[in-house]
Amino acid sequence: MLSNVQDVPAAASRLRPRQDAALAERLARSAAAREGAHGSTEDFRRWFAERAAAHRYRVDRIPFAELDRWSFEATTGNLVHSSGRFFTLEGLHATVDHGPFREWHQPIIKQPEVGILGILVKEFDGVLHFLMQAKMEPGNPNLVQLSPTVQATRSNYMKVHQGSDVRYLEYFTATGRGRVVADVLQSEHGSWFYRKANRNMIVEAADDVPPHEDFHWLTLGQIGALLHDDNLVNMDSRTVLSCAPTPGADEDALDSDIDLLSWITAERSRHDVRTELVPLATLPGWVNRPFSIDHEEGLYFSVVAVSVHAANREVTSWTQPLIEPRGHGVAAFLTRRLGGVPHVLVQARVEGGFLDTIELGPTVQCVPSNYTDQPGARPPFLDLVETADPARIRYEAVHSEEGGRFLNAESRYLVIETDDGQTPLTPPPGFRWVSHGQLTSLVRHSHYVNVQARTLLACLNAMSAAA
């Protein structure tokens, strides 16, 4: 085809390799660097403690009636902001055709706008460093955590609240300010968000980056070490980090890529999931109270309201609703090394808020206390995780979920090595062994890897680099 019209020789010089092998190697070099050009990890800890103490923050629970510019809409009872932007709390009605729970109602956050979660990177002394921010979010149990360079909702950068600019945002919205390392829309918590996606970006700065006191450059190796701290590296950082290309995609795996994709397609087709937004006012099984909207059995989560006073955010004080989970979560990957290649056992998960039926989640992802009265509904492999031999636990830390929307939403993240007596090579329906390299390939695209699995993938990447 296309043979008798002239080629464009001038364009030949503009062609580029589709894959940039050097980039993965550069990221690997950063992952191997345990000290940074801008100080040791201990230096960072001192800086972080200083930043966390530099501002006084205060978060108070308030009744919904004291929310400023937020109110329950007369017709629907939905909790909305007077600007019509940010997000709303609405009701979700879901029916599914598999599993122990076939139909349910719940409050859910609707936030249709795509936000940006971006990390700026730059080489110092030949090693890529990541610009991380000490940032307060009202829902974090310790308030200040380590966030990406930029966390911006569209409302943020459209300046709906008339606050100051989001620092460094221009690297992620304007072309020519840097080179894209990763850029993919990823889902957030499908149990709490209705079809929410954020743009996960890593951009390498072309020029000098002006410093700021709330930001610190770290190597991937330093961040990997900090990922072992409880409640330090925030969710937005973890999901962006999971999207970094890693070197040495395994050539072999238990399944070929096409068989893996076929299994995912079959899981999507197998589940008939119907969801619809319904008014929050009349949600069966949920009780509206002055300070909270609760499940009638005290399970799952509550909707609450807080007031926030802070000195160094875009605006100095505000009120907002948050979702407060009941009980602590568990998110665990069971792993095996098969023929020398690390594999993780993923679960095809239906969550009411997913755009496309299922995504791959951790082997176990749940709040165990929700099953106290229904032991028969306990998820597969939860017992194994709760009784794991400590010698088999390869990774363990408590992380909290997005502190801008969730209050004290802590989960224990674990990576546990298993053997054939615990996790058979032919797992139960809905589970599949996926190699670390395959998971890294999938996370380049939307709708494959859920946010909890992405946290664990970021940890796997860090562990792999440290080994």
Add this chain to the structure above:
Amino acid sequence: MLSNVQDVPAAASRLRPRQDAALAERLARSAAAREGAHGSTEDFRRWFAERAAAHRYRVDRIPFAELDRWSFEATTGNLVHSSGRFFTLEGLHATVDHGPFREWHQPIIKQPEVGILGILVKEFDGVLHFLMQAKMEPGNPNLVQLSPTVQATRSNYMKVHQGSDVRYLEYFTATGRGRVVADVLQSEHGSWFYRKANRNMIVEAADDVPPHEDFHWLTLGQIGALLHDDNLVNMDSRTVLSCAPTPGADEDALDSDIDLLSWITAERSRHDVRTELVPLATLPGWVNRPFSIDHEEGLYFSVVAVSVHAANREVTSWTQPLIEPRGHGVAAFLTRRLGGVPHVLVQARVEGGFLDTIELGPTVQCVPSNYTDQPGARPPFLDLVETADPARIRYEAVHSEEGGRFLNAESRYLVIETDDGQTPLTPPPGFRWVSHGQLTSLVRHSHYVNVQARTLLACLNAMSAAA
């Protein structure tokens, strides 16, 4: 990581390469085979003419009132089947923030169940052959076209209409009957379907396949030749064929893969598309008549009803609604060979029925007669397609869209080679140069390549193999 627990040596023998290079080579051999083990292409044409004449079919337009088991729902005016299955015709209200049309209402088909479009393949004399079916669909202008081995809605294979089994379906629903060559959920027409996806599958049969008089084995090379016929290879065949892995993914392209994915992510984030299903009864701008629901200006399409009498379908007669477009469509890829690598100019298209905001479509995809009174809204590059030098037209044929849902929905598909004066390397916003190899990589995943672009990709693959 994972270092001090024993490896699983027994599993090592079960590991497989993630990519099967031999498969792409085998498909290339089939694409190069212009004659098949089951006869020449002329033999096929005689067989096909005989099959088309073997049964008498009759399709008549009827008023909606004569539909059997289909009726307008009292509260919504939606057109529904009494079983609650198959599909419904509802209303769509869409608002977008870019382009000449910012808000519109239209009827749309809602069919939430995932169907299977499957082609069975098998080696004869060392060459892969594809099992194709002579199949009547009431909306086809010539009624009988060449379809995949299996076209089955979930209602089909759940036997809602109590008809006969779908032949060869077991190869696509049971494991162990064959080896998966391709398996991906792909969108259908976003202008006419609300979030419809079908499972596009190619499966290689492990054992002998029983013959049937309505089915014929063809090489990819034979199908490629037949793709030059008007109204012969049906839409379902074309989309499945586009998902076949092709050899020799180009190593170089105008953009790296990450820059291409980043552009797609940016296009998804740039567009704010809001859609909601609304009652069909009260759709602004649409007029309900006894035989049709029409746009008040006679544009776009109508909803109509037909009765069908046939001898060799699953059931022998039925009635159903169809969507009948006004005017013939045009779907064209403008191409350039850049540095020896074939590229096509894709458009990031917003269609109201897409699940995820945008998909990549042909350079031009429209019904030109819709713009007669609005020349200012004519799509970019349409003039170039309509006035193309015949010597630059590399491919041209009229194909019809899914005849089970659309009546006489014909479009002219074109591949036109261009030069720098016509299609600059830096195209207008919303357009991008993508290499043939990149398009093939994207079509392995959902939500990237729309159904019209997939038809053109199937043609590009055939042209590439023939060259």
